[in-house]
Amino acid sequence: MRLRSLKDKDILLDNCDYLIKNYKEIKGNWQKKFKNNNPIHLEIGMGKGDFIQGMARKYPDINFIGIEKYDKVIGRAIKKYPVKLPNLFVINMDAKDLEKAFDKEISHIYLNFSDPWPKDRHAKRRLTSIEFLKIYDKVFKDKKRITLKTDNLILFASSLVSLNNYGYKFLNVNLDLANSDIPNVLTEYEVKFQNMGVRINYLDVEKLN
Numbered sequence: 001m002r003l004r005s006l007k008d009k010d011i012l013l014d015n016c017d018y019l020i021k022n023y024k025e026i027k028g029n030w031q032k033k034f035k036n037n038n039p040i041h042l043e044i045g046m047g048k049g050d051f052i053q054g055m056a057r058k059y060p061d062i063n064f065i066g067i068e069k070y071d072k073v074i075g076r077a078i079k080k081y082p083v084k085l086p087n088l089f090v091i092n093m094d095a096k097d098l099e100k101a102f103d104k105e106i107s108h109i110y111l112n113f114s115d116p117w118p119k120d121r122h123a124k125r126r127l128t129s130i131e132f133l134k135i136y137d138k139v140f141k142d143k144k145r146i147t148l149k150t151d152n153l154i155l156f157a158s159s160l161v162s163l164n165n166y167g168y169k170f171l172n173v174n175l176d177l178a179n180s181d182i183p184n185v186l187t188e189y190e191v192k193f194q195n196m197g198v199r200i201n202y203l204d205v206e207k208l209n
């Protein structure tokens with residue numbers, strides 16, 4: 001994601017009432033933080049937050065957490081969505097550190113237009129590599145569910161292989177999400193790709209243990 005300077009980033013981050021900075025202290029107590037026992041869904045790489053904001057509005061009985069690696073990007077998300085929703089928090093963190101923020105508390109992970117890392121030597125950095133699937137095991141509750149959308153065929157193909165090898169069951173695979181009847185909340189990148197006529201690949205997988 002290309003970044004331009006964001007002058008008021010620090011002010012935005014310091015004053016946002018739904019950005020969680022002390023996430024290590026909340027580990028194991030997220031439902032208490034949400035003040036209910038609803039399931040917790042996580043988006044990794046939320047960008048400017050269109051998807052996670054849309055999901056939180058559409059599904060008020062689900063708790064959502066969006067994480068994003070870059071503070072400038074999360075600053076833009078906060079600028080775009082200044083108002084706190086009761087069922088949404090965001091965290092400025094890298095997915096490789098998920099275990100520092102969560103115990104076995106997450107029911108569903110969304111990976112939307114994740115960086116594809118197309119070179120073979122960078123395959124471990126893909127968010128569906130075995131390395132990341134092992135990290136997700138540590139934060140998933142008993143049932144694990146991952147939903148992925150991408151324009152990128154290298155990421156899509158390698159995700160099919162690694163999720164299958166890791167024992168995930170395929171609930172749905174679709175090669176043209178926009179022309180399907182799958183319920184969908186659009187992301188910023190998805191809108192850009194759709195406007196360019198690019199087809200969106202989708203997969204939804206589950207693992208019971």
Ligand code: SAM
Binds near residue numbers: 045188
């Ligand atoms: N999901 C958004 C969308 O679909 O519009 C943004 C897509 S953008 C291509 C990928 C985003 O994932 C970037 O904002 C990037 O900073 C973030 N990201 C990449 N690797 C990450 C990681 N390991 N942990 C957290 N965020 C990550």
